[in-house]
Amino acid sequence: MKQTILLIPLLLALAACGSAPAPAPPAAAQAESKPEPASEPGVVTLDEKMNGREWIAVESVKQGGEVESVRATGRLTTHEDSTWKVGSITDGRIVRVLAKLGDRVTTGQILLKLHSHDVHEARADHARAKGERHRSQAALALALRMRDRARRLFELKAGSLEQVERAETELLAAQAAVQSAEVEVRRTEIHLIEGLQVDPNEPEDHKPDDLLHDEDLVPIKSPGAGTVLRRLIAEGSVVSAGQELMVVSDLGRLRLIASLGEQDLPAIRSGAAARIELAALPGRIFSGKVDRIGEEMDPQTRTAEVWITIAAAGQALKPEGYANVEILTGAMRPGIFIPSEAVQDVGGSPAVFVQTGPGRFTVRPISPGERFLDRVEIRQGLAAGDLIVVKGSFLLKSQLLKSTLE
Numbered sequence: 589m590k591q592t593i594l595l596i597p598l599l600l601a602l603a604a605c606g607s608a609p610a611p612a613p614p615a616a617a618q619a620e621s622k623p624e625p626a627s628e629p630g631v632v633t634l635d636e637k638m639n640g641r642e643w644i645a646v647e648s649v650k651q652g653g654e655v656e657s658v659r660a661t662g663r664l665t666t667h668e669d670s671t672w673k674v675g676s677i678t679d680g681r682i683v684r685v686l687a688k689l690g691d692r693v694t695t696g697q698i699l700l701k702l703h704s705h706d707v708h709e710a711r712a713d714h715a716r717a718k719g720e721r722h723r724s725q726a727a728l729a730l731a732l733r734m735r736d737r738a739r740r741l742f743e744l745k746a747g748s749l750e751q752v753e754r755a756e757t758e759l760l761a762a763q764a765a766v767q768s769a770e771v772e773v774r775r776t777e778i779h780l781i782e783g784l785q786v787d788p789n790e791p792e793d794h795k796p797d798d799l800l801h802d803e804d805l806v807p808i809k810s811p812g813a814g815t816v817l818r819r820l821i822a823e824g825s826v827v828s829a830g831q832e833l834m835v836v837s838d839l840g841r842l843r844l845i846a847s848l849g850e851q852d853l854p855a856i857r858s859g860a861a862a863r864i865e866l867a868a869l870p871g872r873i874f875s876g877k878v879d880r881i882g883e884e885m886d887p888q889t890r891t892a893e894v895w896i897t898i899a900a901a902g903q904a905l906k907p908e909g910y911a912n913v914e915i916l917t918g919a920m921r922p923g924i925f926i927p928s929e930a931v932q933d934v935g936g937s938p939a940v941f942v943q944t945g946p947g948r949f950t951v952r953p954i955s956p957g958e959r960f961l962d963r964v965e966i967r968q969g970l971a972a973g974d975l976i977v978v979k980g981s982f983l984l985k986s987q988l989l990k991s992t993l994e
Contacts, residue, residue: 630951632941632987645979646943647930651972653922654963657863657914658855660894662846664909667897670838672811676827677783680704683805685823687834693810699834701805702827707786708804714776714788721769724762731755731762785809814838817907842898842905844876846913847891855917856881862896863914865962866905871929873962874898874905878915923957924966930978931956931964932985941984943975949984 634644684701687693738755741747780788784806791803818835821827844864848856862876876899882892896913898905905911930940931954938956941949954969970976977984 629992630988631944632949632951632984632991634947634949634987643980643983644977646975647927647978649924649926649966649970649972649974649976651922651924653920654925654965656855656917656919656921658848658852658917659912659914660846660848660852662844662864662894662896662911662913664898664905664907664911665843665845666817666837666839666907667841667843670812670814670841672814672836673832674699674808674810674834674836676702676808676829676831676833678702678704678706678806679828680706680806680826682821682823682825682827682833685819685821687810687816687819689816689819691816692814693816693836694813695810697810698807699810699816699836700808700821701802702808703804704784704806707780707784707806710776710780710784711788711790714773714780715790717769717772717776721766721773724765724769728759728762728766731759735759808833810836812836812838837907839905839907840899842907843879844896844898844911844913846894846896846915847886847889848894848915849891850885853881853892855919856894856915857918860918861916863916864896864898864911865913866909866911869904871962872904876913921958921965924970924972925963926966926970926976927978928959928962928964930976930981932981934985934988940970941977941981942970943977949977951988 680702681704682700683703685699686701687697687699693699735752735755735758738747738752742749742752777788780786786806787803791801814836815838816834817837819833820835821833827833844862856878858878858881860878862878864874864876865872876896878894879897880895882894885892894915896915926940931938932940934951934953937953939951939953942952944950952969955967957965957967959965
């Protein structure tokens, strides 16, 4: 009985120890475990370090207008005024090719060298013409002396008038022969210098069996500065006069051929400005000008060709590529227009980021309208004076998505 009474206080003490509350954690630990308040929906807040970077650019919305335009798709081609088809000026065989595909060449640069028998024949004709000129000049000198002798004899009563007249006639014939010989020498010389572009005289150190002497080869030069687009021959090819050998084009000046429907043609005029954009180079706009509007419609597509010259195309545009073009009509369309880069797809709807404070950007849904290459019309959602992000909006969208997922 005494043992039972003594165990009861002990059991009560042990139970009291097991139910005692745990000690409270330090205040710092409580602060770290406290959950952060949720960010405001549709708002991106950047710290001072991130907000000061150059990847964010803000622009004030202005009430203005854009020139109305007609949009179409076109095909890039070389410009016929800056494209040259290099041909052979005589029959022969290509022995040296000095320019490859893709090489940039200058005006007058030698592209090929051709061996032709025309060079030797032309030099032989030139030598014969010079020999005939020398013979006719000697005959003229003799005719002049004979005429003078006939005149002296006639003055001395030792010759007849008939002899004087005959001598005068022979002198005139000799003078005509010299003039004809001069013309022939000049003709053969021009053919060699300007036509075949070789020295009209046979080189002194030329060996008769050396058929590939450099001064005997006909140089084929580039008529303009540009890039070698096509090469249609190789060394050893036998070519004929007029045969196309290479194509050289200045790729800094291209042409865009667009097809416009008959409903758009009345708004287009020759000389109208155009803006060209490639899908591979978004945001980069090239300028152009309408050169010609087709005179007839395609019977199947009911469209007409519009030729546009692109100046200062550089190496970014390539012939036979496709591009989007806007041809300005001259009429103004009032409204609010912002850069296309500012518009982002947020939650399946178009929106922009509006700056509402330092480092604070709010998503605002918009209703876009017509697109003008690098700018888009805003029908609803923005007003003049709003500060919108025109550069870096995609990164803000990424930050917004990241905060939403967190």
